[in-house]
Amino acid sequence: MKTYTSTICPVCGYDGFDHIPEEFDICPSCHFEFAVNDESWSHEQLRQSWINRGAEWASTNPYHPRPANWSAIRQLRNIGHRVTPSERLAIGENEVTGSVYVRIGHLFDHHNQVVASTTKAEVNVFNQTLPSVLTSKNKPVLIAYA
Amino acid sequence: MPVATTFTSNYYLSVHFGKHGEKVGAVSETDYEDKARNFLNTPLQDDPDIEDPCRTNGCVVRYNKRTNEFAIMTPTGKILTYYTPTRACDVDLSVYPVDQTHNFPTNYDYFVHESQKQ
Numbered sequence: 001m002k003t004y005t006s007t008i009c010p011v012c013g014y015d016g017f018d019h020i021p022e023e024f025d026i027c028p029s030c031h032f033e034f035a036v037n038d039e040s041w042s043h044e045q046l047r048q049s050w051i052n053r054g055a056e057w058a059s060t061n062p063y064h065p066r067p068a069n070w071s072a073i074r075q076l077r078n079i080g081h082r083v084t085p086s087e088r089l090a091i092g093e094n095e096v097t098g099s100v101y102v103r104i105g106h107l108f109d110h111h112n113q114v115v116a117s118t119t120k121a122e123v124n125v126f127n128q129t130l131p132s133v134l135t136s137k138n139k140p141v142l143i144a145y146a
Numbered sequence: 147m148p149v150a151t152t153f154t155s156n157y158y159l160s161v162h163f164g165k166h167g168e169k170v171g172a173v174s175e176t177d178y179e180d181k182a183r184n185f186l187n188t189p190l191q192d193d194p195d196i197e198d199p200c201r202t203n204g205c206v207v208r209y210n211k212r213t214n215e216f217a218i219m220t221p222t223g224k225i226l227t228y229y230t231p232t233r234a235c236d237v238d239l240s241v242y243p244v245d246q247t248h249n250f251p252t253n254y255d256y257f258v259h260e261s262q263k264q
Binding site: 061064 | 157158160161162163164165218226227234239240241243244245246247248249250259260263264
């Protein structure tokens with residue numbers, strides 16, 4: 001029978017177990033059943049199946065609600081898996097790396113009057129290449145990583 | 147032969163119901179546990195299609211080749227799991243979860259493998 005040495009799910013990277021999983025433990029994130037599913041499949045095959053189906057939080061039971069701000073892409077890094085662009089499409093998640101702080105300056109109305117001002121915001125970056133400077137109304141907007 | 151009682155904990159009942167409940171037609175955790183208990187406690191003489199060898203650690207692995215029900219309980223009667231195994235070749239793995247399948251030639255082969263685990 002397979003045994004494990006880590007509290008991290010080898011399929012999806014979930015790291016919320018409070019014990020080292022053993023036979024019949026089920027990962028709430030991907031539904032991998034320890035020492036059962038990996039009798040037939042490799043961890044890579046199980047991971048790919050989960051990702052191809054969208055890498056959604058699997059558990060519906062009250063013991064394991066989907067954590068706030070949970071990200072499959074971020075979680076997969078726990079096992080060193082970096083998603084490919086096609087996997088990112090399958091997952092449908094635009095989260096990239098950590099927090100990005102953007103100074104977006106002022107919002108103007110039609111009369112060019114300032115109606116709002118923001119000095120810090122958390123944003124999602126939708127592509128791999130993050131520009132160092134974005135513009136808004138022809139004004140430079142500074143971006144700096146936290 | 148131990149008498150099946152309950153899952154090892156409400157937590158394990160909940161997670162196994164979440165993964166296997168729908169496939170065995172259970173509508174609630176209670177229903178799922180009842181079905182598992184009834185299956186494990188069915189007298190062998192009442193159903194010739196049931197087999198239940200013991201693992202070397204004393205766990206009982208039970209399978210019904212007619213209904214395809216599969217369950218395991220500890221030597222003290224605690225239920226560990228209950229489901230209906232599915233061959234990977236019988237489903238479309240592009241949409242069906244691989245973790246709900248096995249790749250043994252038959253479900254009976256899968257049962258034999260599970261019963262012989264050390």
